Amino acid sequence: MLCGQERNCESSDTVLKKEVQMTPTPARVRFAPSPTGYFHIGGARTALFNWLYARHTGGKFILRIEDTDRKRFHSDALQDHLQGLRWLGLQWDEGPEVGGDYGPYFQSQRLHFYQEWADWLIEQGAAYRCYCTTDELNEMRDRQRATKQKVGYDRRCRWLSPAERAAREAAGKSWVVRLAVPLEGEVTFHDAIRGDITYANAQLQDAVLIKSDRWPTYHLANVIDDKMMKITHIMRGDEWLSSVPLHWHLYQAFGWRPPVWAHLPVILNPSGKGKVSKRAIQTPSGATIPVFVHEYQKMGYLSPAVVNFLTGIGWALDGETEIYDRETAIAAFDIHNIQASPGAFPTDKLEWMNGMYIRQMSTEALLSALVPFLSEQLGVEAETLGHDPRLRLLAPAIRERIKTLRDAAPLIDFIWAEDVPIPTAKDLVPRKTTPEQTRVILAAIIERLQHLCEWSEPTIETALRALVGELGVKAGQLFNPIRVAVTGKDVTPPLFVTLAAVGQDVTVQRLQRALAVLTG
RNA sequence: GCCCCCAUCAUCUAGAGGCCUAGGAUGUCAGCCUUUCAAGCUGAAUACAGGGGUUCGAACCCCCUUGGGGGCACCA
Known part of the structure; x- marks a missing residue:
């Protein structure tokens, strides 16, 4: 049906290099989550890369909801995705709530397309109805495993005669539609990140395209929608790579030219072992950190920091600069410098980067x-x-x-605490200082602060530093007891501003209480 | 088990055959600063998985091994 010559133009590196140098043509890319769970941080990276590429090329970022799995559907999941994308600032140009010229953007509202195209494939002889039940299939697989044969659908319904089919239809047997993949030969497709990849057709399954509930599988739906929505580049997780041959045969059967495929490297656990979990990320120290975008928000991460951080997994601006805004990333972003190798989720770096953004x-x-x-x-x-x-x-x-x-x-x-814990003598007395010395120092401090006319950071500092000189003690011997007495902690923000914030009355009162501890 | 992908410091990465005695960043350690803790500054240690080729020359190209990852559903 198609189209060897069209494929060739994608599999040549020289053409790709030319594309890099030219002003990019506006891309139409999509992020296509399935509302079966909450918005995952790995999904956010995929969405981000698509968004960056759309913005880089002046194209469109399309949000499509792949809600064809009715068994696992979660009603909160969609809102969670929309909210998460908005929090990250990845506004979509077409999709739920914003519409667009290629809708509807929910696959559940596009069922007739899939059914029509599936029927068309059957007419063409590229697909067929399979009447096997789940039990029959399980039995088949068990037998294959027991006899150490290759496990997979044995295509028994592919070879049914018209009469046999008619009998099954007449009996009202339920059916699925399967793709009739070629039995021999091989398929070579091009991935913009990995280059040419070849699969033997013998490895492929006659995959289900339409389930017995008449809903499409991902394989069918994504091919049809990408075509109808004029998607130019498919950027998605690495885990899809092995189903590309199937999709390739579908494009072939439809006579359509496939979009450019670019499979992003998976994100691994911080240890580098295993794909990042769907539930929680294990840090090397044994702690766990969350995986859902809304959890990062709740934990007090800043959206620009998360975005900046995420751009650095599988892509790098220039190999030097770590902190940059999204405009800078957009300008530099390109599919061809996305890494092919999987990378661990660098939790420490996220912490650091968030701190950097807070400080700015x-x-x-x-x-x-x-x-x-x-x-x-x-x-x-x-x-x-x-x-x-x-x-x-x-x-x-x-x-x-x-x-x-x-x-x-x-x-x-x-x-804001009603009260702070009464410090113990041990907490109040600094190293290399006796309780008696501390008692004298505290008394002097109270005397001095009590009579301070203006209560502010500079006046407090001046008063206390003067006292250090007058008493001939080390700064720490004087400051640390105040810190403990007033805040109940030995680690706090700088002392003078802290006292200024606490207020004169409370400060003096807590100092007196501490003095009592040492006296009593 | 079969198929596919991947391989630079502990980790994220730069590196498109000579610019590489391999650069940046996080983390770690040390010093400076300092009222605690931070922040900041300075410095240090740490990597081309192994083995074969190709080439005048290889981190970069090829092959093998090893290791890691992904996939093999009426889930996406």
Whole structure:
């Protein structure tokens, strides 16, 4: 039917190199999730690469919902995908909620296309109805395994005579449609990332195209939709590579020219062993981190950081620059410098990168990002927090101490706590200092701070530094007991701003309480 | 088991036959800074899986081995 000469033009590297140099023609690419589960971080990478390529070429990023698996359908999954894509800023040009000229974009609304084309394939002799039941197939496979034969559909229904078919139809037997793949020969197709790949047809199965419920399988639906939606490049996970020969034969049977295939390397666990899990990622330290996009959002990762991070798995801007915005990535992105080799999910790098993005935020931006997290973690009204001058005072100090937005609360919870734990003498007395020395120092501090007229970071600093000189002690001997007494912690944001935020009355009161511990 | 894909520091990666005694980043370690913790700065250690070819020359091309991954459903 088709089309050797058309295929040839894709399998030549020289042509590909020319394409790189030319201004790219606008691509139509798609992200085609199945709403059987939540939006996975690996899926986000696939979506992102497609989106980058669409933007790079000035083309279209299409969102298509592959909801043909009715058994595993989850009603929340679709919204989770839409929400996740929006959070990442990967707005689609055609698809659910935005429409487009090639809809509908839900496969469940396109069933008639698949059925019509399947019938057409049967008429052409490229496909056939198979009447085998699940039980029969299982039995067949069991027997194949027992006799150590190759496991796979034995094509028994492919060779049925018209009379045999008529009998089965008359008996009302249920059926599926299978593709009649060539028994001999081989198929060579081109992958933009991997080059030419050859499969022996003998390895292929007569795959099911239409299930007994009359719904299509992925194989049929994706080929028809990609054609009808004028998809130019298929960028999807590596796990699809081995079904390309099947799709190739479908394109062949339809007489259509296939899009460019580009199979992205899978993301492996951080250990480098095994594909990243569908549920949780195991870090080398034994902890687990989540895999769903909405979980990253909840954990206080920033969407630009996640996007930047994800671009770096399987692709690199220039091999030097790590932090860059999406416009920079769009300008440089190309299918031909996507890696072929699978890569582990570098969790440490995500942490670092998120911290970098947080540190680049303005105080104002940080504050508004932080408030929902603090509100939830500290149990304080968001409205109240948003106007709290103490938070504003502390924001610059916590900015360089957190890797995620969720890290902030434990750092500054003493501000909103009803009370902080009463420190023990052991906590209050620094190394190389006696309890008696600390008692004297604390008393002097109280005396000094109590009478401070203006309570602010600089005035507190001036007063306390002066005291260090007057008492002839080391800075730490004076500062550390204050920290512990006032916050109940030995690790806090810088002391002076912390005291300024806590307030004069509370500071003095907590210092007195600590002094009592040492006196009593 | 069969088929396909892949192979540069622990990890993400740069590298298109000479620019490579292999570059960047994370992580690790050390130093500086310092009121704690961070951040920042400086420095250090760590890689072309192994073996054969091809070539004047190979991390880059070919083959084999090994290792890793994916697939073999009326799931996508």
